[in-house]
Amino acid sequence: MNKIFEIPLYPYTRSPDQDAAAPVRRKVVVVGAGPVGLAAAIDLAQQGVGVVVLDDNDRVSFGSRAICFAKRPLEILDRLGCGEPMVEKGVQWNVGKVFFDDRQVYEFNLLPEQGHRRPAFINLQQYYFEEYLVNRVRELQAGGAPIELRGRNKVLSVEDRGDHAALSVDTPEGEYALEADWLIACDGAGSPIRQMMGLDFVGRVFEDNFLIADVIMEADFPTERWFWFDPPFNRGQSALLHKQPDGVWRIDLQLGWDIDKEEEKKPENVIPRLRAMLGEEVKFDLEWVSIYTFQCRRMEKFRHGRVIFAGDSAHQVSPFGARGANSGLQDTDNLCWKLKLVIEGQAPDSLLDSYDVERIHGADENILNSSRSTDFITPKSEMSRIFRDAVLDLSERVDFARPLVNSGRLSVPCTYDGSPLNGPDCEAMPPRTRPGSPAVDAPVGGGWLLSRLGDGFRLLTIDAEAPEALEEGGIAATRLALSARGAPELAERYLGAAKSAVYLVRPDQHVAARWETYDEAAVRAALNTAAGRARGGTP
């Protein structure tokens, strides 16, 4: 049994805030030290915005939980200074196998596109993920960054007072009052903050139970994702086998709706199921067992005055497609630079409403994809089962049926088409880097484009002239000058049919606008648009 989740990584210590005569006002308070809360805090702190993280616990997640982290979140973690340890520890995989009944129907290879720093996915236990984020918090603290992590600080009440949020917080030494200019609620699907504020969380309940078993085994299973529809060892249901670091395997067995959860979780019931799946001769130890049900739902709005929801507290999906933690990291990626501009008075408060527009778009995409996967895995009617089985049957013999097989559409980054922050597009350039898209990585001069972009507004020029920096209403966009000569991936991904390019890139590395050549007035207008200032007006 891995011991990391038994060690208090951020034990309770008394804060001077607890002894203050009047409630202390903090710039930003983050509630929840899971992957999303920690990412938010790191993002703000490394940009100099003071942040306090409150968590009712003092250690990393119990059990492996979220295990699949996609390319875009890894790129965000690179920007946060902690992508490397994750990728080093994580397991990379490209091959998947699909089984139906007693046979393999096909095999696929994700064949990742070349010329990216990060792989399409890694598998990594959530406890490692959180541990590396906590390490990054410690590193920032050592460098003097304004970030605090308070363990065993449980929020008891929250009130939005218009220009700040007021909290009461319980600790092992009693309660204290705390105020925050802005509160980010990253307290999970059951979000106590959401409940205290009496906010809706509506969506669709899926009547199904899934058993997760993490087992340690010395087996010759290759590093692949195996998915079974209706296998002999779990009739009428599905099963998934996926590798994690340290010889740990994630096994996910669908159990159906009418089951006794406590009974099913007992080792004497779990072990025979696993034997039937893995074979009688395979030796394994159970590390962690859990049974979960899920819903696909989201809040109507993620921003409520001074309180902003991110991650599972704002939206919840089925686990198929790895869209939970991955989308939560994209939430904070989207939110933190906006919050910084608002806090520093460089953008109007209404810029935060674009967080709602952009991330609700992302949440809806994730809910749609994960609902469709769930409907394929668990057909709702006799006719959908007939179609599902027909697709699987045909997939063994003809290629066309394979894209219809849906055991989870793995998380891809969200493009904010139609966002109010988007500026002009240039038709000659490739659609994949249109305004609203996350910048696509490419090798440039011995390094990587995304590392060079960093986390401010950037004017990326490719074989185009432009000033080294441009300032508009207190916001600076600095130039990154590149050439397409000797950089075929850069040319393919950013130029297309154009001879040259000027891209305005946001601090979250999403494209704001693009042109073939530099036009100062156009760039200034796009910068104002991207910062949520009135189009063409003065801030």
Added chain:
Amino acid sequence: MSTLTTTPNIARPDDFYAALLATHEGLSKAESDALNARLVLILANHIGDVEVLAQALELAKGADQQA
């Protein structure tokens, strides 16, 4: 001789599949069967080519026998 397309040919397969299931939603099994029969006839007429249709019939038959 014309050849049946067996490589992926639908631009957004998930959208199509969802639309297919949505068309059946709320129908009884008998109604769904009838809808499927109409759909086969409509698509067959659209294809028109008897050689292609013969290959499609063979492919469908083979897959069915394996189940």
